[in-house]
Structure formats: C-alpha cells, structure tokens
Amino acid sequence: MVVPDYQMLGSVERIASELSDDPPRPLIMWNPRLISEDVGVGVNVRKLRRYFLSSFSTVYSMRPLASGAVFRCYPGLWKVFYDDKDRRGRYLLAKELISKPDSDDLEMIFGNEENKAEQNPTFLSQVVGIFSSLNRFMKAISK
Structure with missing residues (x-):
C-alpha cells in the first residue's frame, strides 16, 4: 500500500x-x-x-530532522544521528535504541541545540533545513 x-x-x-x-x-x-x-x-x-x-514491524525508516536524522534498517537498532559541525554533510551517531525514539527521547538526545541555533525559524527555512538534512543523510549512508 x-x-x-x-x-x-x-x-x-x-x-x-x-x-x-x-x-x-x-x-x-x-x-x-x-x-x-x-x-x-x-x-x-x-x-x-x-x-x-x-x-507491524518497521523494516526501513529514515526521518530527517533539522539537525540530524533517525534511521532504521531491520533487523538493526534505531539510530539517531546528529550533524557533524566540523565536517559539513556528515553525520555522527548519537545513540542506538531498541525501540523507535519518541519526541522525548529526541529532545534528551539533541537537547535544546535546535532552539539555540535558530530562535524563530520560518516555515520555509524549516522545509529547506529538512530537505538539506535528508540530502546529506542519503549521501552519508550511501558511502
């Protein structure tokens, strides 16, 4: 479906x-x-x-975030990545989880870095950030 x-x-x-x-x-x-x-x-x-x-079991998931991504490829664990600030277009593994991380888990992992970096992001900048993050993540996992 x-x-x-x-x-x-x-x-x-x-x-x-x-x-x-x-x-x-x-x-x-x-x-x-x-x-x-x-x-x-x-x-x-x-x-x-x-x-x-x-x-249902999620067998493949990729969710871009403003400053990272959440990824799973069954039977592997859920992986939370964050942007590598020293190497543009790269991700660093923040944490691996057995179950899908919810918003509380992500907030604990990322802290309030997104809010500090951009106090009042516009809708357009959020959309651009998500697509940019998705593009970087796709390149990073394909290497």
Whole structure:
C-alpha cells in the first residue's frame, strides 16, 4: 500500500486481516499516515495504536530532522544521528535504541541545540533545513 491515510483505516484493517490467514503473508505499507493529528487523540486513536499498529514491524525508516536524522534498517537498532559541525554533510551517531525514539527521547538526545541555533525559524527555512538534512543523510549512508 502506498501512503494509506487514516480515512482508509477500515480498508487497511480488512486487507491485513485477509493476509493474516494461514500461512500469513506480509503487508507492506510505504509512508503510512494512519493517524491524523487533525482528528485528535481520542479513544479510537489510542486503540488503533495499541492493537493494530503495534502488530507491524518497521523494516526501513529514515526521518530527517533539522539537525540530524533517525534511521532504521531491520533487523538493526534505531539510530539517531546528529550533524557533524566540523565536517559539513556528515553525520555522527548519537545513540542506538531498541525501540523507535519518541519526541522525548529526541529532545534528551539533541537537547535544546535546535532552539539555540535558530530562535524563530520560518516555515520555509524549516522545509529547506529538512530537505538539506535528508540530502546529506542519503549521501552519508550511501558511502
């Protein structure tokens, strides 16, 4: 499935159920958006996260950040990288984690360096920073 969103949740659950027969077959989702922050965090969202999404394993993930990136390639650990200030376009490994880092984990790892570097970034500068970070990260892992 390519970019399934929260409006397709019923269909995704039905397809996953059909694929779980004996023998089970994998369901591969590319960039799933099954939780909408516009809808809010209610009982249904918590139930979805707890039961349905917890049954999936993330096998490949790359998330660029303003000053680094989060990466995983199954069966490896989740890796948090930060920009190497001495060598432009390079990353340094900050930490490896067993589970996907949440915002609290990332805040502890990065501290408040992003806020110190840029007090009130514009939307455009944030977008440019993310794409620049993604480009540097792709080059760094391809070497």
